[in-house]
Amino acid sequence: MNLEFAKMHGLGNDFVVFDGVRQTVDLTPERIRALADRRFGVGCDQVLVLEPSERAGVDFAYRIYNADGGEVEQCGNGARCVAAFARETGLTDRDLLRLTTLGGEIEPEILADGRVTVDMGVPRLDGAEIPLTEPGEWVRAPLAVDGEEHRITAVSVGNPHCVLEVPDAGAAPLEVLGPALEHHPLFPNRANVEFVAVEAPDRLRVRVWERGAGVTLACGTGACAAVVAARLWGRVGEEVTVVLDGGELVIQWAGRGSPVRMTGPAVTVFRGRLARWPDPRPATAEKGTGPF
Numbered sequence: 001m002n003l004e005f006a007k008m009h010g011l012g013n014d015f016v017v018f019d020g021v022r023q024t025v026d027l028t029p030e031r032i033r034a035l036a037d038r039r040f041g042v043g044c045d046q047v048l049v050l051e052p053s054e055r056a057g058v059d060f061a062y063r064i065y066n067a068d069g070g071e072v073e074q075c076g077n078g079a080r081c082v083a084a085f086a087r088e089t090g091l092t093d094r095d096l097l098r099l100t101t102l103g104g105e106i107e108p109e110i111l112a113d114g115r116v117t118v119d120m121g122v123p124r125l126d127g128a129e130i131p132l133t134e135p136g137e138w139v140r141a142p143l144a145v146d147g148e149e150h151r152i153t154a155v156s157v158g159n160p161h162c163v164l165e166v167p168d169a170g171a172a173p174l175e176v177l178g179p180a181l182e183h184h185p186l187f188p189n190r191a192n193v194e195f196v197a198v199e200a201p202d203r204l205r206v207r208v209w210e211r212g213a214g215v216t217l218a219c220g221t222g223a224c225a226a227v228v229a230a231r232l233w234g235r236v237g238e239e240v241t242v243v244l245d246g247g248e249l250v251i252q253w254a255g256r257g258s259p260v261r262m263t264g265p266a267v268t269v270f271r272g273r274l275a276r277w278p279d280p281r282p283a284t285a286e287k288g289t290g291p292f
């Protein structure tokens, strides 16, 4: 076996990235879970693959798999990383790319300073498009979770997000409320969950429980969803710095009907070669032993 990959991250949200153009990458949910395992595999929040696209004007198909093995519609930090990967590995010689994902088309552009800016498309607010099991828009809408009422804002950036305002993001109960909302019946495809503290009209502190990955150090689509929600609440302007555990993203959104744009870093840590598909974690191995 000779499968090459790159280990990359966007503000500590980390990825195993495969070139599915010049090599055949035969993924299964079991293989993805084993690859993502931080003891038995390489370790990552998501596995990302660039594949050929037949669609005119599109450079690559961009496929995204969560650490739990499920394929999903969008990944913002990953979009920056796969654009940098395509450039670094010679898959393209251009700085502006057009990618298709299950959640729609996006355009990452590599900037002169090495950061990457991505037009993430127009965010969707209607229940049918998030999707939700209820119609209409959910902006600061009441939702009962385990007997407590929360005010949630539902946003899709291609993938589903449930955004809540909290007074202190650092004190937010991610490990309890995160999974409870991820799996809430309102979200038939589950949801990513953002806990947002408004620090200023141009600054949010955000922590994230990701669908299919748990607590991550950063979430690009989550940062976009947080800014969309905070703007709908009337709390922020058009350009916002989002402070995540792993660092800062700049998000721009001019309001309803406009695309949301995200700008931030993309880092290649190392490149490697898989000797074999990693073994699955044995049932006897406790998840979470050690720092991860």
Ligand SMILES: N[C@H](CCC[C@H](N)C(=O)O)C(=O)O
Binding pocket: 013, 045, 046, 064, 066, 072, 073, 074, 075, 076, 077, 078, 159, 160, 192, 210, 211, 212, 213, 218, 219, 220, 221, 222
């Ligand atoms: N967990 C997400 C996918 C990864 C998104 C995140 N890593 C980002 O940077 O947007 C979902 O299930 O929709």
